[in-house]
Amino acid sequence: xxxxxxxxxxxxxxxxVCDAFAMDFTVPIEKLGGDFQFTEGPxxxxxxxxxxxxxxxxxxxxSLHDGKFSTFRTPSNNSNGLTLDKQGRLxxxxxxxxxxxxxxxxxxxxxLAERYQGKRLNSPNDVVVASDGAIYFTDPPYGVKEAERELxxxxxxxxxxxxxxxxxxxxxxxxxxxxxxxxxxxxxYVNDTEGGHIRAFDxxxxxxxxxxxxxxxxxxxxGMKVDCEGxxxxxxxxxxxxxxxxxxxxxxxxxxxQPANCAFGDSDWKSLYMTCRNGLYRVRLTxxxxxxVSVVPHTSLLPRPNTSGSSQKESNSNPHILKx
Numbered sequence: 377x378x379x380x381x382x383x384x385x386x387x388x389x390x391x392x393v394c395d396a397f398a399m400d401f402t403v404p405i406e407k408l409g410g411d412f413q414f415t416e417g418p419x420x421x422x423x424x425x426x427x428x429x430x431x432x433x434x435x436x437x438x439s440l441h442d443g444k445f446s447t448f449r450t451p452s453n454n455s456n457g458l459t460l461d462k463q464g465r466l467x468x469x470x471x472x473x474x475x476x477x478x479x480x481x482x483x484x485x486x487x488l489a490e491r492y493q494g495k496r497l498n499s500p501n502d503v504v505v506a507s508d509g510a511i512y513f514t515d516p517p518y519g520v521k522e523a524e525r526e527l528x529x530x531x532x533x534x535x536x537x538x539x540x541x542x543x544x545x546x547x548x549x550x551x552x553x554x555x556x557x558x559x560x561x562x563x564x565y566v567n568d569t570e571g572g573h574i575r576a577f578d579x580x581x582x583x584x585x586x587x588x589x590x591x592x593x594x595x596x597x598x599g600m601k602v603d604c605e606g607x608x609x610x611x612x613x614x615x616x617x618x619x620x621x622x623x624x625x626x627x628x629x630x631x632x633x634q635p636a637n638c639a640f641g642d643s644d645w646k647s648l649y650m651t652c653r654n655g656l657y658r659v660r661l662t663x664x665x666x667x668x669v670s671v672v673p674h675t676s677l678l679p680r681p682n683t684s685g686s687s688q689k690e691s692n693s694n695p696h697i698l699k700x
Contacts, residue, residue, distance in 0.1 A: 399627060401629060414653060415431055415653065415656055417469070418637055419459055424439075425643070432456060435452055435454055436448070436449060437450070437458070453477075462505065488511065492544060499515070500514070502555055514532055514533075531547045550571045553597060554597065556600040564577045565602070567610060572594060573590050574594055574608065591623045596612055599637025601638050601639060603665045607620055611634075612628075615628040616628065635651065640664065
């Protein structure tokens with residue numbers, strides 16, 4: 377066992393203990409299900425002991441619980457990336473509506489980001505929440521027709537913890553896609569699918585990004601996650617490529633289909649779930665991933681399955697969201 381690492385996140389001390397075993401890229405990869413249309417945005421919800429993920433063209437979010445698949449929400453507005461905020465509420469990047477939303481405890485949907493300086497976003501793609509509650513997301517044009525675009529760039533944005541300020545952080549990406557923090561949140565990784573690389577940015581005290589540099593070359597980079605040792609798991613044209621904290625390629629997990637995204641899960645956070653085109657796959661690891669949890673779990677705030685969509689209410693919590 378390695379010496380435990382202690383890192384500070386906000387005002388809390390977090391003890392991270394990782395197994396000191398070399399990563400085995402020959403372990404079996406299990407196919408959990410297929411016959412989906414295009415899977416994305418996997419998210420482990422520990423309070424529900426379930427995985428949810430987007431089936432984008434099918435316009436639904438699917439749940440996997442106790443080995444059984446069910447519809448978690450439909451319509452999903454063609455959701456893509458999913459995560460939880462610090463209160464345990466579901467945050468979704470919606471292609472169909474070109475916005476970022478939050479599911480409230482009463483079942484309503486709050487719009488967190490829809491426009492930048494009066495212009496509609498392209499199609500928010502992937503999302504991550506910092507320990508202070510700030511939301512970071514990418515905005516490539518995958519879910520919008522070229523003639524319908526209002527912005528002439530593809531940005532990376534930050535929504536302030538109070539939800540009132542939308543800040544454009546970076547705008548020189550070709551197709552920004554997956555993003556993930558290091559365990560201590562001092563670095564944010566953002567990949568560029570068309571650029572074929574992962575960039576690393578230093579995270580300033582005010583949440584802005586600086587000192588962007590190439591971290592690793594990745595063909596068709598897509599969704600990303602980080603384990604508690606700082607290894608970066610990035611989906612690509614060849615599978616889930618794994619890099620150490622210095623950017624050295626350690627190996628690749630290759631399923632039968634090309635992956636679009638991945639997420640750690642199960643009770644020990646040592647399972648890597650991979651959404652791969654029409655299927656969902658899982659591989660067991662020896663090192664846990666960085667958990668997606670709220671500071672104080674509020675199970676009651678987690679969205680409940682909605683198969684009809686008829687009871688889904690909608691509100692815009694920030695109709696006049698500030699822009700920078």
